[in-house]
Amino acid sequence: MIDLPPEAVQALALSLRVSLTATVLTAPLALALAHLLARGRFRGRDLLAAAIHLPLVLPPVVTGYALLLLFAPSAPLGAALQAMGLPLAFRWTGAALAAGVMALPLMVRPMRLSIEAVDPGLEEAAATLGRSPWAVWRGVTLPLMAPGLLAGVTLGFAKAFGEFGATITFAASIPGETRTLPAAIYAFLQVPGGEASVRGLVAVAVAVSLAAVVLSDVVARRMATRLRDPA
């Protein structure tokens, strides 16, 4: 086991909290948006898709600045949230928001593609077999899109875990509050003699990301076998 300085352990714990919170809160939203984009027929659908994908193509620092404009305590939305007991700027919650916004397009895309791949004919058949729309979704759509759902969540988590630019712009890099793993690596690089800590943190970052990808691969393979094999 690598011996990590307390700041590094703190950064890892914070990063996990931030990225897991971002993933858990963003995934349902991403799922809903993916459905809307895959199946919805409404004006402005392309515009919505573009807006969701914006953080993917914008420089992260621009996204962070946009978040600052919207959610800073001086902005109406930020002030309202603060009054409701949810301060965002320079808090770990803000880091989670930034990570979530950056992860959203990466979650929506595979989910949308997997929903589009589900044959609507199967959903029709399920309806004629007496299943309500909710039961059709639970019994047909969800299991068939599950690999895409999983891919989206994994990608989103990895993105949230590694998010740097938007987070540091919106939430800064306050040790113990918003200094996530990438921010900590950056910070250690700035101080003389920080290399040892950097190497340890990089190893941890690689391990966590790799574990997420391997885990999702294993689950995805199990799902695929479920479709193919008898019993």
Next chain:
Amino acid sequence: MTLDIAVRLIRGGFELDVDLSLGAGVTALFGPSGAGKTSVARVVAGLDRPARARVALDGRDLSVLPPHRRGIGYVFQEPRLMPHLDVRRNLLFGAPSDDLADIPARLDLLHLLDRKPIHLSGGEAARVSLGRALLRRPRLLICDEPLAALDHRLRDRILPHFEGLRAGGVPVLYITHAMEEVARLADTLVLMRGGRVVRAGPVAALLSDPALAAVIGPRAAGAVLDGRVLSAMGGIARIETGAGVLSLPVDGAVPGGVVRVRIPATDVMLATVRPAGLSAMNVLPVEVAAIHPGEGPGAMLRLRAGKAHLLSRITQASLNRLGLVEGMPAWAIVKATAIARADIGG
């Protein structure tokens, strides 16, 4: 059971205008592709819900209900099985309980229950699809060309399972463009063309109407007779029909069994005197009831034979040479191959 359907819809140049009232038994919606058959079925099932559509089952208005509350089973042209579920769970997908009853045995599925749909052949998948719809205990079953995607040999093997529906008591709306299926399965026939109903009525009456031969095609035209097997020997059964006793080859006929005989118009020849020394086994005394000269070289004749009617298609030249006129007695020579196989549901 009565099913009332009134649909009016215009969609991209296609106009559907149907007003129908159907009774129990198997009703065939027959017509060429693009006639609007599937559109009608989808409206009945609630899969399409145009503004101007009324669907009522036994007087109860279904139009306001979403498809899952209509109690209507639907067998699609493609099996549409759930790929993530095995055959057993596909069969039970719409069932009110976990009881498979006699469905796997009846549809020859017992050995497939643990398989995933991807490992099923086309015929097996079609049977699972039918079983699934039956286990749902529908008040009405819609079959939308369930055999169209199968090859001829397979169709012959699966058709008997659908014939079983006639005995099952569930009213069936059966969509097809194959006259063979109509003749074997249906009690009532609805002829559709260009989004409209051309004619509707009992199968036997409509198929022996020479005026309709032009609509359903001279090859598809022909009488349908329900008969009872008197005796069976050496693969040849003697069958009592409304037109008289016919000797025909029937697979697995049992004395007393009910069979349906289809005699295509092209398989009925005519003679003015009783022919002798023929290889054909069935020669029936008939009376020419109506003559419909066609547009081509052929003519369609409606013949009264006993209590039933036959159709015969002969050439205009033969018609003139024999000097046949309406009301004249004649002899009909029926080729012995013209038969649908035994009705296993009977």
